[in-house]
Amino acid sequence: MDSRTSVLSAIIAALLSFIVFERFVLDPSPSTQQPQSIPSDILDMSVANYSLPPLPYAYDALEPAISAQIMTLHHTKHHQTYITNLNAALTNLQTAISGADIATQVSLQPVIRFNAGGHINHSLFWQNLAPASSSEAKFTSAPKLSKAIEATWGSEKEFKDAFNKALLGIQGSGWGWLVKVSGEGKEEKLRIVTTKDQDPVVGAGEVPVLGVDMWEHAYYLQYQNGKAAYVENIWKVINWKTTEERFLGGRNDAFKVLKASM
């Protein structure tokens, strides 16, 4: 978690510097006055504004594994709330930056981390699900990834068992991820990672290949306390085609839906 914290801090620092950069360097009519004098309507125009990406399938398309009611609430309410809160926090951040209000800038960081994480994670999640009857939902739709999984865990079953164990071991709200890690020696490795709350997988050299939401809202209306059954059934609606693309691509490919939602 500590490395994630520092990575997130670095991202936020980069975000802060980008906004400052955009504000004072890219501004077509740079002001020589104090930043407080910039009218708020001009500020608003340059604040990132994210919108809810549409689902690539119908709300009831994942039944019976995930009910239409869950999908509707999850997408239109939960995911939307992360986006709404993220946009508000980014607007407040820009005001705090232009007002040289460092205390507010710092206090907004956990809010941005949480809500941006929620937006990132759910955007990835929708894309790595598919109707059970579709060809995307077949493990064979990920020829290269499935080879790597078998090389790492021995078999598809052993991988799923390990993934399920990680999912069921999460204490509180969080996510389980299959992550492609490239780093030392440029050798790419697959790893099962769990993250708490809405911490996203954004570390250097990390590409999220597959994510599973383990917040109670992801399954409770249908499975209640039977989360083992949810974990079992989610495998029927995994979009292996998406996971293959993420496995073969870099981080920018994994996050392309997110960029499109800006």
Add this chain to the structure above:
Amino acid sequence: MAQTLLRSARPLQRLGLAATQQTSKMSSLSLVPGEAKLPDLSYDYGALEPAISGKIMELHHKNHHQTYVNSYNDASIKMQAAEKDNDIQSMISLQPLITFHGGGHINHSLFWENLAPTSQGGGEPPSGALAKAIDDHYGSLDSLKGKMNTALAGIQGSGWAWLVQDKQTGKLAVNTYANQFPVGGNFKPILGIDAWEHAYYLQYQNRKAEYFKAIWDVINWKAAEKRFT
């Protein structure tokens, strides 16, 4: 808020063994390894309606709380064996399970007690020393409720908000705790509200603010008064 989301593991088992004396007033709460039991509710599952549905209460008590009890018993028996064998590796890996499931048992046991149907005094404002302390510290009961609700709404993920009393100064405070970390250290629990999604989702779904508002109708301030010294 962030600084009160304590994630440091505390030696709960030792706390737990001492807790049998410390919380002897709570007869149902045993943290002897392997011997934790699900306490009975002093009201029916449907008795907190419409604030909390009977279905939620039943699942929450019979399934969620029972799982914490079972998992605590399992982990604490393993911990005992590991201690006997001086198996430090196992002791360390069992600690988070003891904290999580033991904490879940403590928190829910306290939670059931600090709820009551309106016919049994639920929602009736506190009196005596606690009422005075709330007025002195927060100005009014409504202002405390607002503070608790803001804290509850600000929890990122699963957790609890507690009205606590500082053991040294006697002062009240509102703290939030992630997941199942129990109130401890300098603080003792006075009143807890479960902000896990399982506590409200079947009835309120994503509208958690409505749950936080409604739960005050079934708060048992008498139980809170007994915990306040």
